[in-house]
Amino acid sequence: MKEDLIRYAAALPKAELHLHIEGSLEPELMFQLAQRNKVEIPFNSVEEIRAAYSFSNLQEFLDIYYQGMSVLLTEEDFFDLTMAYLNRAAADNVKHVEIFFDPQGHTDRSVPFDTAISGILTALRLSRVQFGITAKLIMCFLRHLPEDAAFETLKQAEPWLDQIVGVGLDSSEVGYPPSNFARVFAAAGKHGLKRVAHAGEEGPPDYVWEALDTLHIDRLDHGNRALEDKKLVERLAAEEMTLTVCPLSNLKLCVVDDVRNHPIKKMLDLGLRATVNSDDPAYFGGYVMDNFEAIIENLDLTREDIKMLASNSFAGSFLEPGEKRAHLAAINLVN
Ligand code: HPA
Ligand code: ZN
Numbered sequence: 001m002k003e004d005l006i007r008y009a010a011a012l013p014k015a016e017l018h019l020h021i022e023g024s025l026e027p028e029l030m031f032q033l034a035q036r037n038k039v040e041i042p043f044n045s046v047e048e049i050r051a052a053y054s055f056s057n058l059q060e061f062l063d064i065y066y067q068g069m070s071v072l073l074t075e076e077d078f079f080d081l082t083m084a085y086l087n088r089a090a091a092d093n094v095k096h097v098e099i100f101f102d103p104q105g106h107t108d109r110s111v112p113f114d115t116a117i118s119g120i121l122t123a124l125r126l127s128r129v130q131f132g133i134t135a136k137l138i139m140c141f142l143r144h145l146p147e148d149a150a151f152e153t154l155k156q157a158e159p160w161l162d163q164i165v166g167v168g169l170d171s172s173e174v175g176y177p178p179s180n181f182a183r184v185f186a187a188a189g190k191h192g193l194k195r196v197a198h199a200g201e202e203g204p205p206d207y208v209w210e211a212l213d214t215l216h217i218d219r220l221d222h223g224n225r226a227l228e229d230k231k232l233v234e235r236l237a238a239e240e241m242t243l244t245v246c247p248l249s250n251l252k253l254c255v256v257d258d259v260r261n262h263p264i265k266k267m268l269d270l271g272l273r274a275t276v277n278s279d280d281p282a283y284f285g286g287y288v289m290d291n292f293e294a295i296i297e298n299l300d301l302t303r304e305d306i307k308m309l310a311s312n313s314f315a316g317s318f319l320e321p322g323e324k325r326a327h328l329a330a331i332n333l334v335n
Contacts, residue, residue: 005301010289013331014095015275015317016094016098016313017244020099020170021099024084027050041071062172079119081119082124083130086130090133095134100138101120113156136165139164141168147181150184166188166318168198177210178211195218200220200222201250208220212235223236245274247276248285250262259297260298264309
């Protein structure tokens with residue numbers, strides 16, 4: 001029965017809307033790039049790297065995540081990283097991706113903005129022919145840094161704005177409320193960029209309200225803690241706000257203590273537009289289908305729930321209405 005549902009989920013076309021490309025850096029590639037670029041990393045083997053991936057909160061993960069990025073130096077590195085992710089996504093029948101990148105994670109260690117984005121975009125341009133996947137790119141601001149630094153990043157992005165669909169907000173959440181970034185998000189909106197933000201992963205429901213009311217987000221990343229506030233849930237449902245939920249990430253970062261207690265089924269039952277995503281698959285134990293498998297194994301999801309999750313991923317994407325309709329029609333053909 002569960003196997004049937006997993007087979008069904010695997011067969012469905014899906015979109016991935018919450019994926020940090022730097023978080024798809026597998027230990028094997030990290031090791032290879034460290035050698036290629038002669039970068040010292042504090043690990044002697046792939047096994048040692050994997051063994052270090054045990055976290056009790058978001059910050060413990062972020063410390064290792066920023067350290068892992070240190071091997072990414074050249075345009076080719078960013079290209080190889082992105083191609084490796086697309087290859088994995090294709091294996092999971094992902095047909096559309098909207099990926100995040102963290103420019104400040106690179107510019108702050110003297111890797112130019114243009115180097116990072118060029119390598120990523122070259123891979124994304126190949127994506128449709130090589131993997132049958134369409135792709136969009138979202139640039140995130142690191143919220144533990146000041147808003148001035150986000151403005152500087154937006155300035156660096158200006159020559160590339162026709163190839164960036166939107167801006168996001170990520171990194172350490174508690175103590176860094178969304179409203180700190182209201183001005184830079186408004187500036188991004190004036191450029192015609194979509195706006196998304198991580199909120200309610202560790203931070204309180206108030207941060208989700210702020211993301212809605214001060215950042216004017218088009219999509220909410222995580223949003224788990226919104227469930228603590230009934231009025232907020234009603235608003236998110238009424239606005240058909242898409243939540244990019246990341247079950248294995250939530251488990252690894254101790255946002256939930258057990259997948260059996262993951263709220264994604266509850267979100268669907270409350271009428272929220274939840275989707276399934278991998279966040280940082282190299283660090284959290286899996287890609288999109290690993291996340292589907294985990295929730296199917298541990299929650300009482302129905303076939304309709306699975307179909308809804310796949311449909312939501314296209315409905316919540318930044319594809320054009322006609323493209324969304326085509327993907328939704330393809331979902332209806334799977335049985
Ligand atoms: N939360 C916040 N920032 C991040 C994450 C996350 O899950 N992954 C990469 N940056
Ligand atoms: Zn994330």
